[in-house]
Amino acid sequence: MNCQVINRAGQAGVTLIVGLIMVLVMTVLGLSAIRGSGLQEQMAGNMRDRQLAFQASEAALREAEVQLEVPAPPIGSSQGFKESLNQSSTAFWLDYENNWSALAADYSNHIDHVKERPKYLVEEVRFYSSGLDGNPVDLSSMLNKGMEVRYRVTARSTGGSTDANVILQSSYRN
Helix, strand or coil: CCCCCCCCHHHCCHHHHHHHHHHHHHHHHHHHHHHHHHHHHHHHHHHHHHHHHHHHHHHHHHHHHHHCCCCCCCCCCCCCEEECCCCCCHHHHHCHHHHHHHHCEECCCCCCCCCCCCEEEEEEEEEECCCCCCCCCCHHHHHHHCEEEEEEEEEEEECCCCCCEEEEEEEECC
8 A cells, every 4th residue: 555645844834824814805805894884874874964955945945935925025024035136156155154144034844853944035036028029129128028026035954964055046936
């Protein structure tokens, strides 16, 4: 019988090293999975905050539009109802502390999970109507048509934190 003797002296500890490398690889994979799930959870929370802010702004926008359905809207006589501010710059609408605090009205109802009560601002916008009836437009025809009144409604709200801000605008005509 021919028996071969295997020299195991040269292989001492190789299994241990391979095992440690496998444990290291599994640890790195586990840590990256944990980090990825934490990032996804953070993104879901941010999306929830944004949706809360959007829904609150939408509610404030609708409340302001309902108040415009009366025959004589309270332009100039109550908080949140102003004559045209002639502001279309984004910076004006984003400046919450200076502009919104002084001009806007608070939404009347309480909304759960929203950091701050939504605010809205209604502006009366007057312009000459061209009529758009297919006839040529000139100054005299515009003056004959008269002044039209529309309203620009702007609503602003935050979500569960002050980091999520949503500003919505709509045009309204009686």
